[in-house]
Amino acid sequence: MAIKFWHRKINALLHDPVEKVYTIKTHEALQNKRISELNITPNKPKADVIASSIERIPLPNEQTNSDKQRVYVNSNEFYIIHPLTGEKVSKDILDKQLNKKDILSQSNKFYEDIKKYIEKEKLDVNDVKSAKKLYNYIWWYLPKSVEQSYLLPADTRVPDVSIIDHLDTTAAFSSVTTENYSIVMISIGPVQDFIAAGRKISDLRNGSYLLSYLTYQGIKYVGQNYGYDCIIFPSMRDNYFVAKDLGFYTKELEIDPAVASLPNVFSFIIPKSDVELVINKIKEWILLERDNIINFFLEKINNNTLNELKSNVSFELITEHGLSKEQITKEFKKQVKQFPTIVATVQNLENFNSLNMQYKDYTGIDLTPLKESFEKLENTYTVKDYQYYSYNSELLGIKSGIRKTTRDFIGYIEQNSNPGDEISGNEKALIKEITIYDDEEKTENISAITLIKRYLPNYLEKETLYEEASKSLKNTKKNTKDDITEISKDYNASILMMDGDKMGEWISGKKAPVLYQRLHKNAISRLERIDKKYLEKLEELQFITPSYQRTISRTLNEFSKLVPKIINNYKGTLIYAGGDDVLAILPSNKLAQAANDIRKAYSGVDNLELENLKFNKGYMYKDGKMISNMMGHRATMSAGLLTFNPSYNLKLALNKARELEKIAKSNYEVEMDKDNKQKKVDRDSFAISSIRGSGKIKIAKSKWDINIVPKKDIIETANSLISKLEENKKSEQAFISKLKYEYESLCFSNNKRILKDEEFIKKVVPFIIKERMNLGNLIEPTKKILNLCKNKNLELKDILDILEELEYSAKKPKRGGE
Structure with a gap:
């Protein structure tokens, strides 16, 4: 330039x-x-x-x-x-x-x-x-x-x-x-299957990091040639890769180099005339770096130096099924070149007539009445075409959604007789990875992609500027048989999988405040005097702008810097925190509270404290000083929370956690709206479950906050009871199981209800706790959480199920059996 x-x-x-x-x-x-x-x-x-x-x-x-x-x-x-x-x-x-x-x-x-x-x-x-x-x-x-x-x-x-x-x-x-400008969206995949293919924590972490790293290659092309201000999403300030590339990285920056903080989607504004060139260059830069990674490992294969990757690991090519070394190197390239798929969507900032034609085709809505209402304004500037940015942005989202429903299939069929990859099961294995620990030898047959994911830190260390990332990622790989055990310690392992609710609607502006809400009260009063009819129009009109999108982008960026602090506080390992998505492995006794803190930080609510930070009423405070907005109380998260034995198959556990997250997102309550009509309020929930030795899987779900007066945080309320039980040196399991047994025995007969929840709580619970358990001091904290069933959308059985799952995650298991 x-x-x-x-x-x-x-x-x-x-x-x-x-x-x-x-x-x-x-x-x-x-x-x-x-x-x-x-x-x-x-x-x-x-x-x-x-x-x-x-x-x-x-x-x-x-x-x-x-x-x-x-x-x-x-x-x-x-x-x-x-x-x-x-x-x-x-x-x-x-x-x-x-x-x-x-x-x-x-x-x-x-x-x-x-x-x-x-x-x-x-x-x-x-x-x-x-x-x-x-x-x-x-x-x-x-x-x-x-x-x-x-x-x-x-x-x-x-x-x-x-x-x-x-x-x-x-x-x-x-x-x-x-x-003449265009908005461009680039997405890179696949995501979930690629990350989930792993046996170790390092497999998951490196897989997500590789996606983040390759995404950055595309962002870097735009940033270096047009300026990073052109990137609308995600926010690139305080990003580790950018800090290193621009020479601004210092250890004082609150950036965890090993966190995969970039989502697999980015959008930007560039001159319309450059769109085709830029898209091609982005693909070129991403694929060039992928090929650099391939060549790094191929060189080691060709030079017989794979054993240099790790001290207690050796490698052998799988040649006993008919493949030669030369054929293995060719298959190696083919396997990795399936990945990634890169999809580009473009929306030109069109003149109004062209925009309106497209918008009607996709939505059935005619924007002409809106244009006419602007044109009726007196003594004002001519309304330009770019003032309809909001509708161009909406079209970009619609087109991108349509494009994502059509998958790209790469015509690659492996015809050799090698065994399958034992980690992912997706490709044929090409290499034996032989690990020696405590004089015990373990062999795994792995594919090219698994090798690259496991030893990505070696490439980052030798071939890039990102030595801090390499060092931190390598620290994930413990010298143990199973690094999940290192995290869970004396407890079970657990997976925390969280996602911002309706993020598509937030980005598209469907959940944005109407224009009337965005005006200063003095502007409203003056506009009411000048043009009351137009003011009424603003009460129903939503307009999103690049600044609105940047606000979401930088808020999510801030959130991604907070998540590592929370996960570290609870002795867990963060796999990724990209945009509004979080995946982490924790000791099970820390699972629920970590999730609760994360969703509060995201929204910026409930006076959450984190080091010298505090979050309340949608804002983040540092040492008592208001610093910036968070997503606000209207923006929520849902979570899948799973407890499992550390020896359980990690891929299957991830699939179950993902299923739980979907259950949480489908959870809803029925409330009355301002017109006194029933409406469904969904998401803003968690689903919690455990995989136990018996093979039984129970699922409990709830909103985070129970909508009674005053509002109650169900996790905090439950933890308060569990803490009281610990103080009394009483087995939580025996206590909660006893309550559940009495509830099922006394409230139901032949599947018919014979005692109301309210009567059970008021009359039976105090008797059981005081007379049968001799724990009179636990009557009030127990009634406090059980009374949450006053919310019509939550039954007492649901609360007992939640308590049972929280109790299971909080206790130390007896190793060798449940």
Whole structure:
């Protein structure tokens, strides 16, 4: 890219100060001065008009100078609105949280730091490489310039758009000076089958890391050539790979190098004219790195140096079934080149007529009435085509969904007589892996893909910059027969599998706040006076913008940095935390509480504390200071929680955990809506089960919070009882089993109910606990959790089933049998 390109990018990132809300009258002169001091000519970016128009709501009288007719909000009146819940944070709270003097000081220091960086790196800003390097520095550190930058609004009238997200969007639309852009989505697969094919924790972790690593190769092409601001999803700031590639990685960064934090999908904005080239280059970069990995291992096969991969492991080629060494190397390539499949979906930011035609074809909805309502606004700017970004983005999602339903089949049939891969069962084995531990030899027949997954850290160590990732991934591989036992210790093993609920609807905007909710109350009152009919229109209209999508992206990025902390707190191993997906292995006694903490961090609720962080009302606080939004209470997670013996087949356990996650997502309650009509409220649940020696598998499921007054957290309430039992040195199993037995015996006869749940809790439970168990101090904590059945959607039997599963996961098993 030419020097002008990177200068446009820098101007776009710096055209507004982060502290704009405090310097609204002088901000343009201030930024011109700051940019000039970097020896770059300040030019107001044309892209600002595009970004501002996309993010703002079309309003009447934008071109008038009369305050009586304009919709405006003074900077001294500003407050912020949560971008995903539509709930406001009052000015009183903000005045206590935001210190104007500190914010201005931090911002000034940032520009001094930029100048020091230019001097330290000896950058010539009129040289292409130097200008690009400067852009990368500014992009990476811009949000860090002010600790609370993500809270500061770009527009006081619509105070749910962060100034950082606005600046990123402006930079993305500054790649070319025309208005011809496209949104592109790339997905890489397969995912679940590829990750699940493993016997060891390292198999799972390395498999997910390989997917993340290859996804990054595609993202890197866009970032290096167009700027990382063009990436809408996922957020790439504070990503380990980017930090290493740009030279910004330090041990002080709160990044776990070994966490697979990138989902297998990414989307970006680029000039329309470059789409075909960029898609081809992305595929080329991904496949080139895959081939580099293949060649790394093939070289070891050809040179007979596979044994260098690990000290207590040796390898032999499986030649006894007729394959020669040369044939094995050919099969090796063929096996790996099945993977990955790369799918690209494109949506051009069309002119309105073309967009409307497409939109009607896919949805049956005509956008003409909406366009006409905008055109009726008086004394305002002409509504441009890119202001319909929301509908272009929706079309991209629809097209991508359709494309995913058509699978790509690679015509590869293995015709040799070798045995199957003992780990995945998907390909033929080509290599014997012989492990010696405590003088005991174990042989596994593995395929090319299994070999690469198991020893990916060796490639990262020898052939890339990512030595921290290699070292950390290698630490997953314990020198034991089974590294799951190392995690579970004295308890059973467990799988935690969690997923954000209805993420597709969040990204597409179906769950976004309506435009009315996004407006400052003073903007609403002024608009009501000027054009009440239009205001009513905004009460039903949802518009998503790049900034809205960036908000979700960076929030999920923040969440992915929190998950390792939680899993480490509970002595588990994280397999991946990419986007809204989490997979981890934990000792069973930590399973439920870890899941409960993760979903609270995701939503940012219930005063969850994590090191020096606290989460409440949809926000994250650091040392008492509000830092950024989380997903909010309307965004929830569901989980599959499975307890199993460490010796149980890991692949089968993963399949069961996935089944539990699906059960959790299908769980629902019936509530009354504002019109007093019944509605189903699904997901926001967990399903918990255990695989026991008897072979019986019971499943219990529930919402995380039981909707009674006051709201009750069922995991915390249950754990409170289990802790009381431990204090009394009473077997949880005997206690809960006794309750369940009495419940089934006294409340039912010949499958007919003879005693109501309420009477059992009120009269029978105190008697059983006090008279038969001599545990009078446990009456109230027991009644507390059993009374959760007052929620009409949860029966007492369900609560007892949940207690039974929680008890089983909490106890130490007797090894050698259940």
